Amino acid sequence: MLKKLKSETSYQLLVTIPALVLFIAFTYYPLISTLRYSFTNWNGFKSTYDFVGFDNFIKIFKDQDVGSSFYNTIYFAVFSILIGIVLQLGLAVLLYGKFKGKKFFRAIFYMPCVISQLVASLTWLGFFQYSGVINETLVSLGLSVLVHDWIGNPESVKNVLIFINIWQWTGYGMVIYLAGLTAIPLDVYESARIDGANNIQQFFKITLPLIMQAVTINLFIGITGAMKIFDMPFVLTKGGPIGASKMLSMTIYDNAFLYQRFGYSSAIGVVFFLFIATITVVQIVVTRKREVEY
Numbered sequence: 001m002l003k004k005l006k007s008e009t010s011y012q013l014l015v016t017i018p019a020l021v022l023f024i025a026f027t028y029y030p031l032i033s034t035l036r037y038s039f040t041n042w043n044g045f046k047s048t049y050d051f052v053g054f055d056n057f058i059k060i061f062k063d064q065d066v067g068s069s070f071y072n073t074i075y076f077a078v079f080s081i082l083i084g085i086v087l088q089l090g091l092a093v094l095l096y097g098k099f100k101g102k103k104f105f106r107a108i109f110y111m112p113c114v115i116s117q118l119v120a121s122l123t124w125l126g127f128f129q130y131s132g133v134i135n136e137t138l139v140s141l142g143l144s145v146l147v148h149d150w151i152g153n154p155e156s157v158k159n160v161l162i163f164i165n166i167w168q169w170t171g172y173g174m175v176i177y178l179a180g181l182t183a184i185p186l187d188v189y190e191s192a193r194i195d196g197a198n199n200i201q202q203f204f205k206i207t208l209p210l211i212m213q214a215v216t217i218n219l220f221i222g223i224t225g226a227m228k229i230f231d232m233p234f235v236l237t238k239g240g241p242i243g244a245s246k247m248l249s250m251t252i253y254d255n256a257f258l259y260q261r262f263g264y265s266s267a268i269g270v271v272f273f274l275f276i277a278t279i280t281v282v283q284i285v286v287t288r289k290r291e292v293e294y
Helices: 002-037 055-060 064-094 102-114 117-128 133-140 157-182 186-194 199-210 212-227 231-236 248-258 262-289
Strands: none
Touching (some): 002 262, 064 157, 064 248, 117 133, 117 157
16 A cells, blocks of 8 residues: 555656646746846846846836836726726626526626737727727717717826726626625525515625625736736827826836846836735735635
8 A cells, every 4th residue: 555655646746747847937937037137237138237236126116107107007906996896796696696698698798808808909999099989989979079089198098998907807707706696505595584684684794795705816816917907008008198008017018128127127026026915915814804604
């Protein structure tokens, strides 16, 4: 038995090693390299560079471009998550009931999240640009007064990005909430109705506490996804107009590949990584405390 157990353990280790090597090579090694380069003035191309200590990190807090792109990222993430969570949970509750066609509607709402963000962005670009479908429709309806430069106006461009992001990922969160709702025993609701609880009381006292695991998952996915958004603003606006839609991920990209300041870009990435990690850890701790077992 011992020989057989040792043989199985050796085989498991043997087949695990290649995947482990690839994981370390493409996950941990880049992280360690980024941390090392963040203390240098490497331009990303030369084989030589100098260590500059904490100069890059000090510069981050004085850089207006980093500050404005950080604000844009937080604005985008907060409103995408808040509005998205409400819509996801609302749709899940509506499509949880028994009625004809619910599978069709579930598929319709889930469909956008399987589309590449690049394709989705290019599609919406045809709608929101000044000569796009939305403005042409308004003109044809005699509503020229409502024509607006949706992605060319600093006051509206972030809201357009938020709308597209919510449109694409609402179905994804809805499916997670549906899984949580399906797992709730029906006899819990029957007992609540017998005790005289109405639908609103049942939702806040039973449904919401029992799907907090789904809330934890959706918040985690929403925070990490919204914080590192890059494809959509890059395709739609290139960060414009006048930096109104430039996200922090785009600032990292620009410093690394346009300005050839890879060391400084790495420092921004490290600080951003620590910020996201802190937010997600706090979020997980807070929401996990509110989870209820059933």
